[in-house]
Every structure is written in C-alpha cells, then in structure tokens.
Amino acid sequence: MDTDDLTPAERRVREAFVTGAHLDFRPSPDDDPADGAAWGPERTVRAEVLRALLLDGPRRTGEIPALNLAGARITGRLDLQYATVDHPVRLRHCHFAEAPRCYAARLRELNLSESVLPGLVAHAVHVDGVLRMTRARFTGTVRLGGAQISGSLYMESATIDAGDTEEPVLQLNPTAVGADLWAPGLRTHGQIRLNGANVAGTLNLNDALLDHPGHAALDAETLSVGGHLLLRQAEVRGWVGLRGARVEGRLDLSYARLANPGGHALRVASSSIGELWLRKSPPMEGVLNLRRAQLDTLLLEPEVVPDEVLLSDLTYTSLTPHEPPERRLPMLERDRHGYVPHAYEQLTAAYRRIGDDHAARLVQLAKQRRHRGTLPWYGRLWGHVQDATVGYGFRPLRAAGWLLSLLAVGSAVYALHPPQPLKAGEAPPFSPVFYTLDLLLPVISFGQESSFAPTGWYQALAYVLVLGGWILATTVVAGVTRTVSRP
Known part of the structure; x- marks a missing residue:
C-alpha cells in the first residue's frame, strides 16, 4: 500500500x-x-x-x-x-x-x-x-x-x-x-x-x-x-x-x-x-x-x-x-x-x-x-424377621439376646411344669435348661427332647421354641456366611 x-x-x-x-x-x-x-x-x-x-x-x-x-x-x-x-x-x-x-x-x-x-x-x-x-x-x-x-x-x-x-x-x-x-x-x-x-x-x-x-x-x-x-x-x-x-x-x-x-x-x-x-x-x-x-x-x-x-x-x-x-x-x-x-x-x-x-x-x-422394599410380600415378611432377630446377621449380639430370653422363658416354665417322660423308668433325669436348649438348637441334642413329651399349652410352647430356634439359627448362619464372603 x-x-x-x-x-x-x-x-x-x-x-x-x-x-x-x-x-x-x-x-x-x-x-x-x-x-x-x-x-x-x-x-x-x-x-x-x-x-x-x-x-x-x-x-x-x-x-x-x-x-x-x-x-x-x-x-x-x-x-x-x-x-x-x-x-x-x-x-x-x-x-x-x-x-x-x-x-x-x-x-x-x-x-x-x-x-x-x-x-x-x-x-x-x-x-x-x-x-x-x-x-x-x-x-x-x-x-x-x-x-x-x-x-x-x-x-x-x-x-x-x-x-x-x-x-x-x-x-x-x-x-x-x-x-x-x-x-x-x-x-x-x-x-x-x-x-x-x-x-x-x-x-x-x-x-x-x-x-x-x-x-x-x-x-x-x-x-x-x-x-x-x-x-x-x-x-x-x-x-x-x-x-x-x-x-x-x-x-x-x-x-x-x-x-x-x-x-x-x-x-x-x-x-x-x-x-x-x-x-x-x-x-x-x-x-x-x-x-x-x-x-x-x-x-x-x-x-x-x-x-x-x-x-x-x-x-x-x-x-x-x-x-x-x-x-x-x-x-x-x-x-x-x-x-x-x-x-x-x-x-x-x-x-x-x-x-x-x-x-x-x-x-x-x-x-x-x-x-x-423391592421384594414381594413374603420376601419382605422374611426380611423383617431377619432384621428384628439378628439385623440380617450384622448384629449378632441381638441373636444372643433372643436366645437367652427364650432359654430363660422355657427353663422357667418347664421347671414349674415338667413334661411327662415317654417311657417311665428309662428317661434320664429331667433338666429344664437342657430340655429348652434341645428345643432351641436344631443340630445339638442333649437327649432331653426325645425323652419327654409336654402336653397342652406346654406343647405349643415347645413348638414356638423349636420355630424360634430354627429362625435364629438360619439367620445367624446366613449373616455369618455373608460377612465371611465379603472381600
């Protein structure tokens, strides 16, 4: 330019x-x-x-x-x-x-x-x-x-x-x-x-x-x-x-x-x-x-x-x-x-x-x-049971508390009202504590449950103890398995 x-x-x-x-x-x-x-x-x-x-x-x-x-x-x-x-x-x-x-x-x-x-x-x-x-x-x-x-x-x-x-x-x-x-x-x-x-x-x-x-x-x-x-x-x-x-x-x-x-x-x-x-x-x-x-x-x-x-x-x-x-x-x-x-x-x-x-x-x-909350009603019901009993296995002390409570109730009731032996003269001496443990623990046997038979209301209590024991045992095993399997 x-x-x-x-x-x-x-x-x-x-x-x-x-x-x-x-x-x-x-x-x-x-x-x-x-x-x-x-x-x-x-x-x-x-x-x-x-x-x-x-x-x-x-x-x-x-x-x-x-x-x-x-x-x-x-x-x-x-x-x-x-x-x-x-x-x-x-x-x-x-x-x-x-x-x-x-x-x-x-x-x-x-x-x-x-x-x-x-x-x-x-x-x-x-x-x-x-x-x-x-x-x-x-x-x-x-x-x-x-x-x-x-x-x-x-x-x-x-x-x-x-x-x-x-x-x-x-x-x-x-x-x-x-x-x-x-x-x-x-x-x-x-x-x-x-x-x-x-x-x-x-x-x-x-x-x-x-x-x-x-x-x-x-x-x-x-x-x-x-x-x-x-x-x-x-x-x-x-x-x-x-x-x-x-x-x-x-x-x-x-x-x-x-x-x-x-x-x-x-x-x-x-x-x-x-x-x-x-x-x-x-x-x-x-x-x-x-x-x-x-x-x-x-x-x-x-x-x-x-x-x-x-x-x-x-x-x-x-x-x-x-x-x-x-x-x-x-x-x-x-x-x-x-x-x-x-x-x-x-x-x-x-x-x-x-x-x-x-x-x-x-x-x-x-x-x-x-x-x-994502499960069907029966799954939610079972979940509430696991939560209330052992906190899905993450609260083991809660399971111990439930077991001790059931053991105390069963022992007291059967101490006051012992069940009749199935075979008189052949049954071992009755122990209300070990009888209750036999009902609660599904695997271990102390020979008490098979030797005595409660009747009436006391038989219904026995069923409750057996069911409670299975629930507690199942949830504890599930929780322990889940915890052990975590990395």
Whole structure:
C-alpha cells in the first residue's frame, strides 16, 4: 500500500511496525475501548492497512517487525484467513468495528487483551505461541473450533455476551492447547463448547460466571485435561456436562454454585478423574450424575448433595472426609433409579479400606433393608424377621439376646411344669435348661427332647421354641456366611 494513501495515524502505525515499537493512541490509561465508535481519525486505522503490514510490511536490517498497537479504532474487517503471519500481533485496548477473521491462519502470537470486539472467527487457527484475550469484551460469538495453540490460551476476566443465539458463544471444540487454558473470572452468557478439546495443562475457570439457564452452560464431553480442571467459587446457571471426560488431576468445584432446577446440574457420567472435589458449596440445584464415573478420590461433603443423584456403576478408591454412615446413606437413597446395590458396595469398600468395619456393617445393613422394599410380600415378611432377630446377621449380639430370653422363658416354665417322660423308668433325669436348649438348637441334642413329651399349652410352647430356634439359627448362619464372603 502506497504511503500517500495512509492517514497520519496509519503512518505512525507503519513506522512503529518496522521496529516492533509499542504505539499507544490512548490519552490516558483508563480510556475505555467500549467508546471507540466515537474516536476520531487521529486514532482510527483501517483493517486493510494492518493486513498489508502483516503480510508484506516493510523491513529494516537489524530490526524485528511486530504489530504492537493499543487504543486504536479499527474499521473494516481484519481478514487473515489462510494467512501465515510471522510477526507478533498485539492489538490491545482497541475497538473493532467488525469481527476479525483468522480462519485456518498461522500466527506467531495473537494478543487481543482489553479490546472490544463484535466476535472472533478463528476456526482451525494455528498459534505457535500464546493467544491472549485477557479482559477482552465480545459482543458476538468467539469461534476457535479446531484451533491449535502451542502455548497457553489466556481469557482472564473476559466477557462474552452474544445476545440471543442458539449457537455456542465460545466454541473450543475440538481445540488443542499445548499448555494451560487460563480463564479465571470469565463471564459468558450462553454455552461454552469444549467437546473433544485437549488441554495439556490446567483448565482454570475459578470465579467464572457461566450463564445459560435451562441449557448447557459448559458442554465438555470427552474433554481431556492433563492437569486440573478448576471451577472454584464459580457460579453456573445451567448444566455442566463432562460425559466421557478425562481429567488427570482434580476436578475442583469447591465453593461453587451449580443451579439447573428441573434438570441435570453436573454430568460426570463415564468420565475418568483423578480427584473430584465437591465441598464448601450450597446444595446443587438439579441432578448430580456420576454414573459409570471412575474416580481415584471422591471428596464429597454431604451438604453439597442435591435431592436427586445417579450413582449406577460409580467407582472410587477413597471417599473423604470421613463421615459416619448416617451422613452418607441419605445420598444413596436419593438415586433416581431407586435401589442401586453397587452404590452400597462402593461405600462399604470405602469404609473397609480405612478400617472402619462398624460403619461398613451399618452400610450393609442399610443395603439389606433397602433391598427388602423391592421384594414381594413374603420376601419382605422374611426380611423383617431377619432384621428384628439378628439385623440380617450384622448384629449378632441381638441373636444372643433372643436366645437367652427364650432359654430363660422355657427353663422357667418347664421347671414349674415338667413334661411327662415317654417311657417311665428309662428317661434320664429331667433338666429344664437342657430340655429348652434341645428345643432351641436344631443340630445339638442333649437327649432331653426325645425323652419327654409336654402336653397342652406346654406343647405349643415347645413348638414356638423349636420355630424360634430354627429362625435364629438360619439367620445367624446366613449373616455369618455373608460377612465371611465379603472381600
């Protein structure tokens, strides 16, 4: 482009480009680029001039060209589609009249921090360094689908509000970031799509506000994160979807507020996560879906658990903090699918790993009681008998109490009213205690029951003692077998 065709402001940009010098049009550091539409020609630069500089700008021996501009009003569309730009592009505190287009471009570095833009079209862009959009404000969609960023993507305190649109306002699927995706304080009004994205380092969304009520606020199916996925103190209006995601470090939702009434609040189904932290937060508003998730550590405070959960085939190695079963069991009872045996087995195993066998037995007892509700009437009746007598084998002292009570009753009654011998002169001396034991214990025989025959009401008592003995013996053996067979 001929220099005669350039405005004074554009000539200044051209001169600064040759040496890579920083050119700042702002009259003061607090100048707001949101007011850029009213800026005059003294700080207005045409996008076609910037494009010409980046693709075929002047060079000077011993100098490294760079576009390093701040506080400019950029008119027209900065179109770098399919271009290869070897110079750093830094357009900070600028006001863009149209959304830049970098589709399939290859850039050394792109910095749009503190700028105001009506959007960004950068599908399949390759950035050999870092892409910075710190505190940038977008009034349209940001499209980075399929982008390849060798360094980090910075979006601290950026704002994206595209108005009423059905498409994602921030498209990062399936973007590959070679280091971190750093976006604490991000504000989005619409969906963030990270399906299939790969972040080699940490994905930081601490203090973010993700607003898309009734819909996906963060849709990140099959996302892969090599470090941590941080959502500490974030507020999410809508659901967070991490189905099939893989997070090597921790998924940290400490102090976060997740609200999607009437739908899912957090979907972590079929995911693989090192540590899942759900702590210091108000109860989720919506369903917590952990089906088929595989976790090394689940840090879950009972207060965070919503009214509905999905826990089928959830596996975890450790569960913290240590809470009594009375605090953990209500979560298992809130499963939308009703009785889920696997959930009780996982909780039992977690208690056994830390040596809390008493808590493990209480969980197993709760499991049997919950299972009882799924049986036909006769199964429920038998379950109530086992529960009342020996607590399904998990409360053996209760069985001892019942046996001693029956032994005392039988011994007292038959001591006052001894039964008649079947064969006079051949029967051994009568013992009310051992006679009662003969009736109660179905296997052991002391020779008393076969030698004496009670009549009337005392014979009915004998039948009650025999039946009670069989019930107690059966339930104790079932409980002991069940306990011994546990790993």
